Amino acid sequence: MTTRSSSSKGLRVAPLMTTGIAIAGAGLFLVAPPVTSLFAAASAPVVQSHNVELDATAGGIIGSFIGFFVGNGTADNPNAGLLIGNGYSYSAVDTVTGGKCASNAKCNGGNGGLLLGDGGDGLNGGNGGNAGFIGFGDGGDGGDGVDASGAVVATAGGNGGNGGLFGNGGNGGRGGSTTGTDTDIVGLAGGNGGRGGLIWGNGGDGGLGGGANTTGTGDVTGGAGGAGGAGGLLFGNGGDGGFGRESTASGTGDAVGGAGGVGGRGGWLWGNGGNGGWGGGQSIGGFPAGLVISVAGKATGGVAGAGGASTIGYGGVGGVGGSAAGFGDSVGGVGGAGGADRQYGAGGAGGYGGGGFSSDGNATGGAG
DSSP: OOOGGGGGGGGGOOOHHHHHHEEEEEEEHHOOOOOOOOOOOOOOOOOOOOOOOOGGGOOOOOHHHHHHHBBOOOOSSOOOOOOOOOOOOGGGGGGGGTTTTTTGGOOOOOOOSBOOOOOOOBBBOOOOOOTTSSSOOOOOOOOOOOOBBBOOOOOOOOOOOOOBBBBHHHHHHOOOOOSSSSSSSEOOOOOOOOOOOSBOOOOOOOOOOOOEEESSSSOOEEEOOOOOOOOOBBOOOOOOOOOOOOOOEEEESOOOOOOOOOOOOOOBBBOOOOOOOOTTSTTOTTTTSSEEEESOOEEOOOOOOOOOOEEEEOOOOOOOOEEEESSOOOEOOOOOOOEEEEEEEOOOOOOOOOOOOSSSOOOOOOOO
């Protein structure tokens, strides 16, 4: 019988396993760090800095992306972010040299975000911005018109912006005033009030008309008041109509007061109608400065605006006709009709007619 030598009794390793260990050993050899002293100083970690702007106006990628959806408007970009933010409101700060509204330039207020945000205010006869139509927010106010002065031409008042799904409409701006000599002069109209929200909101008030004055042979007419904005489509009160403005003819021309604006309609389900604006020559400036005055021609007070209608609620009260005075014939303006009530409530009362005052001619009061 053949016997095995003692050298052949050790652990045998299969060839494949031998190859694997060799590879693993090579791998350990390749990744093993160099041997260093335990007391050697460790190398400092490398710090990397990345400039990531979160401010949309600074031009950063992330900031621009966020600002597209969320953020308030600016003078250069008046509209708010697409979803959330207030529109930019222009002011006297923007009228300085180099500003967006310098040299009486008209500036419209920015629009609010679709979900949340108010519209911005206009300037120099610019319109107020609208609130997002599927969210919450009020419309911006229209800017007052520019008054005529030298080569500067008068402008009308801006319209108020519309409310969102829920929100109030903005107020209309005042119309610009004008002056002249031997040409016919007309004051500029006030802006219309904005509509209340689609579901709920009150309409904005109409703007005051602009005054008008002449010293020569031309006729003169005061600016008309803007219309009040309608209440929300379902709920809300209508805005009041703006007042017409007085006029003065210091020469031989006739003078007529501006018409008052009509009141806005109340909401179709509930809401009161807005009151009609008073005719020019009734309230602005007091007595007698606020009257329509003609020194040598005929003076006629402005016609008042009608009150707004309602469905369930009260119709708006009609405005008061303007009063007139002078040395010639004078006729008071007609009062505005009261707003109708369509379903439940009461119609609005009609307005009083204006007074007529004359020192040498005929004077007639306006119909109520």
